[in-house]
Amino acid sequence: MKNPASYFEIPVVDLDRAMQFYSAVFGYRFEREQIHGNEMALLPIYEGQEGISGALAQGEIYVPSKNGSLIYLNSSDINATLNKVKSNGGDVLLPMTPVGELGFVAEFEDSEGNRIALFQNHE
Structure with a gap:
């Protein structure tokens, strides 16, 4: 059986x-x-690597929102990523927060008004 998710689209x-x-x-x-x-x-999709990829999507049916589904993007350094979010016009919605043995999460608002999450493992 495959993992549930195969692709995502972020409305813009x-x-x-x-x-x-x-x-x-x-x-x-x-x-x-x-x-x-x-x-x-x-x-991008990196052949031979874990995870899925997706797209930024613009069209009549794509409406950015802070509500609804939440996509988690990988980050090797959440705080550095959040600094780049802020310096590029986004807002931090949830600062770096531990999630037990899994690692850390955070959330930000992108340039389009979407709520996007970040995940960083303990490596």
Whole structure:
């Protein structure tokens, strides 16, 4: 049996602004696509690595929100990532918080008004 999640999409209002934000914060490089009439910026997928990937998605059906589903993005240094979030126009919603033996989490608001979470393991 496979893990439940296979792909995600983060709704955006301004794809260029969102790409700039996520590139500045995480260093992501994007591949632009048009899928089902919607503009997409595909996040990287690293072959042979654990986890899934997704896209920034702009279109009529994509509405950014701080409510609803929450995606967790990996960070090797949550505090450094949160500093980049703040310096690129985002807001910290939940500072770095321990989650027992699993590691740490945090939450931020991105350039589009989405609530996004971060995860850092204990390594």
